[in-house]
Amino acid sequence: xxxxxxxxxxxxxxxxxxxxxxxxxxxxxxxxxxxxxxxxxxxxxxxxxxxxxxxxxxxxxxxxxxxxxxxxxxxxxxxxxxxxxxxxxxxxxxxxxxxxxxxxxxxxxxxxxxxxxxxxxxxxxxxxxxxxxxxxxxxxxxxxxxxxxxxxxxxxxxxxxxxxxxxxxxxxxxxxxxxxxxxxxxxxxxxxxxxxxxxxxxxxxxxxxxxxxxxxxxxxxxxxxxxxxxxxxxxxxxxxxxxxxxxxxxxxxxxxxxxxxxxxxxxxxxxxxxxxxxxxxxxxxxxxxxxxxxxxxxxxxxxxxxxxxxxxxxxxxxxxxxxxxxxxxxxxxxxxxxxxxxxxxxxxxxxxxxxxxxxxxxxxxxxxxxxxxxxxxxxxxxxxxxxxxxxxxxxxxxxxxxxxxxxxxxxxxxxxxxxxxxxxxxxxxxxxxxxxxxxxxxxxxxxxxxxxxxxxxxxxxxxxxxxxxxxxxxxxxxxxxxxxxxxxxxxxxxxxxxxxxxxxxxxxxxxxxxxxxxxxxxxxxxxxxxxxxxxxxxxxxxxxxxxxxxxxx
Amino acid sequence: xxxxxxxxxxxxxxxxxxxxxxxxxxxxxxxxxxxxxxxxxxxxxxxxxxxxxxxxxxxxxxxxxxxxxxxxxxxxxxxxxxxxxxxxxxxxxxxxxxxxxxxxxxxxxxxxxxxxxxxxxxxxxxxxxxxxxxxxxxxxxxxxxxxxxxxxxxxxxxxxxxxxxxxxxxxxxxxxxxxxxxxxxxxxxxxxxxxxxxxxxxxxxxxxxxxxxxxxxxxxxxxxxxxxxxxxxxxxxxxxxxxxxxxxxxxxxxxxxxxxxxxxxxxxxxxxxxxxxxxxxxxxxxxxxxxxxxxxxxxxxxxxxxxxxxxxxxxxxxxxxxxxxxxxxxxxxxxxxxxxxxxxxxxxxxxxxxxxxxxxxxxxxxxxxx
Numbered sequence: 001x002x003x004x005x006x007x008x009x010x011x012x013x014x015x016x017x018x019x020x021x022x023x024x025x026x027x028x029x030x031x032x033x034x035x036x037x038x039x040x041x042x043x044x045x046x047x048x049x050x051x052x053x054x055x056x057x058x059x060x061x062x063x064x065x066x067x068x069x070x071x072x073x074x075x076x077x078x079x080x081x082x083x084x085x086x087x088x089x090x091x092x093x094x095x096x097x098x099x100x101x102x103x104x105x106x107x108x109x110x111x112x113x114x115x116x117x118x119x120x121x122x123x124x125x126x127x128x129x130x131x132x133x134x135x136x137x138x139x140x141x142x143x144x145x146x147x148x149x150x151x152x153x154x155x156x157x158x159x160x161x162x163x164x165x166x167x168x169x170x171x172x173x174x175x176x177x178x179x180x181x182x183x184x185x186x187x188x189x190x191x192x193x194x195x196x197x198x199x200x201x202x203x204x205x206x207x208x209x210x211x212x213x214x215x216x217x218x219x220x221x222x223x224x225x226x227x228x229x230x231x232x233x234x235x236x237x238x239x240x241x242x243x244x245x246x247x248x249x250x251x252x253x254x255x256x257x258x259x260x261x262x263x264x265x266x267x268x269x270x271x272x273x274x275x276x277x278x279x280x281x282x283x284x285x286x287x288x289x290x291x292x293x294x295x296x297x298x299x300x301x302x303x304x305x306x307x308x309x310x311x312x313x314x315x316x317x318x319x320x321x322x323x324x325x326x327x328x329x330x331x332x333x334x335x336x337x338x339x340x341x342x343x344x345x346x347x348x349x350x351x352x353x354x355x356x357x358x359x360x361x362x363x364x365x366x367x368x369x370x371x372x373x374x375x376x377x378x379x380x381x382x383x384x385x386x387x388x389x390x391x392x393x394x395x396x397x398x399x400x401x402x403x404x405x406x407x408x409x410x411x412x413x414x415x416x417x418x419x420x421x422x423x424x425x426x427x428x429x430x431x432x433x434x435x436x437x438x439x440x441x442x443x444x445x446x447x448x449x450x451x452x453x454x455x456x457x458x459x460x461x462x463x464x465x466x467x468x469x470x471x472x473x474x475x476x477x478x479x480x481x482x483x484x485x486x487x488x489x490x491x492x493x494x495x496x497x498x499x500x501x502x503x504x505x506x507x508x509x510x511x512x513x514x515x516x517x518x519x520x521x522x523x524x525x526x527x528x529x530x531x532x533x534x535x536x537x538x539x540x541x542x543x544x545x546x547x548x549x550x551x552x553x
Numbered sequence: 554x555x556x557x558x559x560x561x562x563x564x565x566x567x568x569x570x571x572x573x574x575x576x577x578x579x580x581x582x583x584x585x586x587x588x589x590x591x592x593x594x595x596x597x598x599x600x601x602x603x604x605x606x607x608x609x610x611x612x613x614x615x616x617x618x619x620x621x622x623x624x625x626x627x628x629x630x631x632x633x634x635x636x637x638x639x640x641x642x643x644x645x646x647x648x649x650x651x652x653x654x655x656x657x658x659x660x661x662x663x664x665x666x667x668x669x670x671x672x673x674x675x676x677x678x679x680x681x682x683x684x685x686x687x688x689x690x691x692x693x694x695x696x697x698x699x700x701x702x703x704x705x706x707x708x709x710x711x712x713x714x715x716x717x718x719x720x721x722x723x724x725x726x727x728x729x730x731x732x733x734x735x736x737x738x739x740x741x742x743x744x745x746x747x748x749x750x751x752x753x754x755x756x757x758x759x760x761x762x763x764x765x766x767x768x769x770x771x772x773x774x775x776x777x778x779x780x781x782x783x784x785x786x787x788x789x790x791x792x793x794x795x796x797x798x799x800x801x802x803x804x805x806x807x808x809x810x811x812x813x814x815x816x817x818x819x820x821x822x823x824x825x826x827x828x829x830x831x832x833x834x835x836x837x838x839x840x841x842x843x844x845x846x847x848x849x850x851x852x853x854x855x856x857x858x859x860x861x862x863x864x865x866x867x868x869x870x871x872x873x874x875x876x877x878x879x880x881x882x883x884x885x886x887x888x889x890x891x892x893x894x895x896x897x898x899x900x901x902x903x904x905x906x907x908x909x910x911x912x913x914x915x916x917x918x919x920x921x922x923x
Contacts, residue, residue, distance in 0.1 A: 142762060147843060147864055154862060157815065161833055168800055168834040173827050178803050179923070180827040193833055195816065417773025420837050523762030526812065526861055527839040534765045 013077045019108045019470055020085035020100040022075040028097035031071050035089035035098050040479040043083035044098075047074040073098060079111045086465045086472035088481040102469050109392070119392040122475025122485060124290065124429075124455055125384050126396055128468035131429050132403040132543060136442040139537040139552050142523035151513070151520035158515050159231070160449045160528050162281055163193030163351035163376045165421050191376065192349050194280055197224075197232045198528055199440050199511055201504075202381075202427050202452035203257045203283060203355070205237030206264075207298045207307040207319070208388035208475070210492035213462055213484045213500060220461070220504025222250045232508050233280040235452070238296055238321060240264015240310040246271040251279050257355075258342065259285035259296055261321030263311040269345070278350045281376065282342045286325070286334065287357030289385025289402070289428035291394035296321035299389060301478040304487040331368050339374050351376030358382040358400035358428060366409045370418050377423040379452065380405055384429025386455040386466075388485055389476035402428040403446060407547050410447020410531060419531060423449035431456030432468070436507070437514030446547065447531045458484055461503035462495055555746065555758040556732040556880050557867070559847045560888055561855045563874035563911045565595030568723065571730035572713040574877070574884040578732065586733035587712040588745040589703045590695065590754050591725035593853055597634055598655070598701070598723075604631055605674050607654045608694045608702040609681070610742070615690030616650050619681060626677055627659025634723075636703070636716035644707050644715050651716070653701045671697075671751045675778045682743075692742050695749040701725070704745045726911065727849055731756045744783035748790035751778065752851030755793055758880055759844040759865040761785040763837075770837035771795065789846050792838050797850060804850060805918050806831065808905045811840040812861045814920060822923050847878045853910035861902045869906045869915065870897035876912045 015021050022044055036044050051070050056063045075083060083100050090099040112119040142148040172188040173180045182190075201221065206214045217234060224230040231253075238259035245251060246268060256279045258265055287293065298307070298319040308315040328334035335354055342352040353376040356365055362380055369375035382402025387395065406426045413419040426448035430439045432455075440451040458464035462484045465472040475485035483495035519525060522535050529535060537552035538544050544551035558574040560566065568589055575587075598606065611619055623630070632655040638647045662670055678696040685691020694702035701723075705712045709732045713719060731746040746756035761767070764785035771779040771791050776799065779791050789811070796802045796810050813832040819825050842860025845867040849855045857867050857878045869878045870885050870892050877888040885897065900906050903920040 140762075142760075149862065161836065165833050165836070166830065168831070171827070171830050171834055173830070175801070175803065178805075179824045180802060180806065180831070181824060182826045182830065190830065414769045414773055417770070417775060419773065420770065420834070523760075523843070524841050526841045527763070527836055529763065529766065529841075530837070531766045531769060532763065 013079060013111060015075060015077060016103065016105060017107045017111060018077065018082050019103055019106040020083040021103050022073070022083055022089070023099055023101050024073045025097045026072065028095040029073060030095055030097075032094065034092040034094070036073060038088050038092045038481070040086065040088060040474055040477075040481045041084055042076070042081050044073050044075050044089060047072050079114060082108065082112075084472050084474060085469065086474070086481050108470075112392075120389060120476055121392055121395070121470075121473045122386075122388045122390070123466045123470070123473030124386045124395065124468065126468050126470045127384075131384060131432050132401055132538075133429060133439040133442050134433050134435060135538050135540065135543070136403075137537050137539075137552060138441070138518055138522060138535055139550070140535040141521050147523075149520040149523060149525050151516040154520065154525050156516045156519065156525045158198060158512055158519070158528065159195050160198040160423070160530075161193050162196050162233070162423055162450060164191035164373065165193060165423075166190065167418070167421055189348065189373070191374070192351050194233070194351060195231060196280070196450070197230050197508065197512070198444060198449070198515075199436070199451050199453060199508065200232065200255075200425075201234040201457055202454040203235040203237035203255075203285065204388075204454055205239035205257075205298070206241065206310060207239040207302055207487070208237060208485055210480070210483055210486050210495060211306065212492050212495040212497035213458075216461065216495070216497035216500025217457065217504055218245065218254070219497060219501035221253050223501060223505055224508050225253050228505065228509065230508055230512060235283050238263050238285060239298070239307070240267050242310065243267060243271060247274045247276065249277050251275060252277040254279050255281040255283050257283040257285055259321050260323070260325045261296060261319060263313070263319060263321070266312045267310065272345060278346055281351040281353065282346075283379065284335075284338050284342065284352065284354045286354055287359070287381065288355075288387060289357045289381030289383055289399050290387035291390035292357035292359060292398045293323055294390060294394050295323040297389045297476075299476055299478060302487045307487060331365070335365070335368060335375070336372055339372065343374050353377035353379060353425070355379035355381060355425070357385075358402055358405045360400060362400070362405050362409055363412050366412060366422070370413065370416060370422055375422065377425055377449070378409070379425035379427065380409065381452075382426070382428025384432060385427055387475075399428075402426050402443070404546050406443060406448050407446045411548065413447075414531070419447070425450040425452055427452035427454070437511045437518060440511070441515055441518045442536060444528055444530055445532045445536050447533075449528070449530055457504065457507065460507050461500045555756075556884065557730075557756050557758055557845070557847050557878075558732075558880075558884050558888065559727075559729045559756070559855060559878040561727045561849075561853070561876055561878075561908050561912045563726070563913070565724035565726055566728070568718055568725070568728050568730065569713060570888055571728050572709050572718065574879060574887040575709045575730055575732040577887040578879070578881045578884045586706045586745045587704065587709040588731045588733065588747050588756070590729045590747040590749055591701045591723070591727070592699060592754070592849060593726035594699050594701055595724035595726070596722040597632075598699070601632060601655050602699050604655045604657055605696055605698050606701050607656060607678070607696045608652070608700075610648050610651050610692040610704075611685065612649045612690045615685050618684055619691055622681060622684065623656065623677075627661065628656040628677070631655045631657050636718070636721065639715060639717050641711045641715045644711055647715070651703070675751055679777055679780065697749070697752060700749065700752075700754075702747075702749060704742050706742070727853055727855060729754060729756055729847065729849070741783050743781055746784065746786055748784075748787045750790055750794045751798060753790060753794040753797060753848065755790040755846055755848030757786040757789050757844050757846050759842065761788065761840060761844060763839065763841040764788060766837045767792070767840070774799070786844075789840070789844070790848070793848055793850075796835070804854065804856065804907065805905055805923075808858050808918070808920055810835045810838050811846070811858070812902070812920075813839055818921055821921060824923065845880060855908045857900055857906045858904075859900060859902055863902045866899060868897055868899055869908070870894065871912070874912050876908050876915055878906070878908070
């Protein structure tokens with residue numbers, strides 16, 4: 001009988017409880033140690049084992065048992081060091097001897113609350129199912145009665161407007177010799193409007209992202225504007241901007257975000273007198289699709305010298321942005337006054353708009369904005385949006401899908417006849433399955449003027465490993481194995497900002513082509529088909545009814 | 554694809570000229586309907602220019618409802634013109650009443666400004682339309698001084714014979730005719746061009762791929778006349794009305810609204826500042842084609858424009874005092890054979906062909922150079 005101490009494994013987890021199980025092949029492994037060294041969470045470790053081997057040599061069976069020492073790579077069952085499935089071990093293995101395998105039977109969430117602390121992570125909602133956006137089809141194909149256009153030959157204008165647009169009957173125009181000229185006699189305010197590419201890079205801060213990642217995105221966006229003539233803009237996220245960029249002529253391609261922590265704004269405000277260009281817009285963040293009602297959080301381990309100086313805070317402290325703007329207590333204060341203040345800071349030359357998370361109450365915010373002549377847009381971030389750090393429960397269970405949210409907001413504007421006055425920016429899960437242009441076009445036809453992307457651009461330009469199977473999602477820890485969401489130079493030196501920039505350019509150039517390939521057969525080329533809902537169908541009657549589009553099967 | 558035949562002249566002429574032009578373009582329409590709008594009326598209407606003419610079709614029941622309604626509204630019936638219906642093989646059975654009724658304004662409106670009177674006429678037309686729409690007892694196509702509209706399902710030549718237009722004295726100085734090619738929508742009288750609202754009229758061929766956003770924008774203006782849309786082409790008339798009457802833009806800006814220039818092209822225009830604002834504010838009204846639009850305005854000016862892709866080219870030609878705007882060259886040959894063909898105008902994508910009232914002068918306005 002074995003002693004009871006050896007039988008008592010009751011409080012240990014088995015590998016079956018964990019989301020990923022490491023498949024290690026003894027026969028291929030050369031014991032170089034690369035995998036165990038690189039694992040960001042130390043989920044695997046080298047181990048020494050004793051093996052009992054029965055051997056028989058010679059012409060007749062003469063089995064003899066011997067014991068030998070072997071070196072193996074072993075996965076730990078410690079929940080704090082669970083394998084995230086990132087696969088960095090596979091990347092560095094010279095012999096393809098190791099890879100994590102997803103374990104669909106895992107009971108990970110039952111245990112990932114040690115110390116009474118809920119599971120926190122980065123990434124997106126862990127829902128690998130097909131989203132509504134991916135179920136939408138473009139079914140109004142121009143045929144003989146209205147010939148389809150040629151995406152390669154016809155002239156296309158894949159552009160949209162960001163900013164408050166005056167209704168035609170309020171334009172300050174007068175007739176002079178048969179021409180219409182703008183009259184400034186009555187002092188009518190003409191809001192600033194930017195013409196941009198309809199897909200933009202959404203807010204990701206320069207603390208959440210590593211320096212090469214942020215730099216790569218910024219360089220890519222600038223190249224697209226300066227060289228390719230594609231007016232792509234990028235939102236900075238909360239946390240400021242490198243001072244050099246604030247004073248450069250390229251600031252016009254960036255949307256500065258102000259959120260409830262106001263991080264980085266001391267630097268920005270002090271730079272205003274030195275700015276040679278206005279920013280593309282100002283985004284006031286009230287909510288985020290990935291973690292609705294939650295504030296921002298930059299974990300202490302990511303607050304290194306550069307970040308501390310840009311944000312104007314000490315190093316290595318948790319930087320929490322409150323869930324709400326603490327100085328404001330009502331929608332009038334929170335929205336109207338913020339918009340006024342930010343507009344005033346740039347002499348009313350810059351569009352200012354709020355960003356909220358997808359919610360049933362989006363229409364209430366929308367209607368408030370519709371009555372505010374200074375509100376430049378409304379950005380709605382759906383439940384499939386991403387984040388650098390949040391509670392798993394917020395990521396997985398909170399929020400509203402973007403498709404019906406954007407649709408009901410658009411139709412509300414249609415009722416008021418204001419659908420062209422207040423552009424809607426849709427975000428959250430765009431390109432979830434890689435169909436960036438198709439998802440963007442679908443949202444545009446549902447009523448969005450602009451589509452914003454985050455996770456897609458990280459995956460496509462820097463090979464972010466995260467997915468809807470909770471793979472990696474270490475963004476909050478500062479241990480990003482790709483060097484995307486870390487401030488650790490040992491990790492981010494893995495990322496080449498030039499390569500990121502190159503990929504940004506490739507992504508936008510190809511989506512520009514793909515958008516044309518969608519719009520051309522639908523007979524649209526001159527203007528973006530915003531709200532062209534007769535072009536869309538879905539294979540579910542209830543969804544079709546909810547979105548007020550046709551059902552096709 | 555629909556065929557369009559518009560003629561504008563210094564002298565009165567018969568709508569048969571348009572019908573025969575449509576007949577030569579027959580390969581392009583399937584005979585699913587004919588729409589005719591006549592402006593600056595001659596013949597029996599010549600002496601009643603100031604009085605509004607209500608054009609439509611009704612059943613016996615509808616006639617009673619219509620009479621009662623008009624009487625209550627204070628309109629005094631002055632005259633009734635009705636086509637002399639002739640049974641034609643292949644045509645549907647005739648409906649009870651085809652009419653053009655000439656009314657005098659209610660006493661309270663006689664000295665009101667034109668704008669107010671126009672609103673009254675439109676509201677009456679809409680009320681009558683709504684009264685008779687569900688059971689098809691009343692169809693009303695226009696209610697406006699010096700304008701008459703006839704519409705019926707069938708082959709244009711047969712419909713003309715059915716209405717007895719070949720023998721009638723009905724004449725006008727501006728006549729628009731459309732031979733309908735039924736495509737997406739069921740054959741329905743309210744889907745038949747030309748469309749008319751408060752002195753503005755247009756007809757179009759080709760489908761309108763941007764129909765839904767345009768319709769939603771127009772209905773969002775909350776103007777009572779922006780209803781119907783049984784055809785995706787009705788929005789072209791309403792855009793014309795919205796830009797010209799409601800916003801007070803000069804006619805050429807219609808082209809700038811439906812087919813806006815690129816930013817770089819706008820820079821070359823003297824009125825670039827206003828053009829940029831107009832392009833932004835009226836972004837949903839960009840038509841995106843493929844269409845040719847032929848229209849007239851209350852003063853009798855006729856015009857033709859294309860979408861920017863020019864997949865539906867039209868042609869304008871004629872002599873001083875008589876010009877035709879056609880979807881096909883053969884239609885022009887039929888309408889005005891004795892013209893100098895070398896002077897025919899095939900408008901390019903930036904052109905707007907404008908013919909002044911009484912066909913005195915043709916100008917080609919170029920959007921790039923204003």
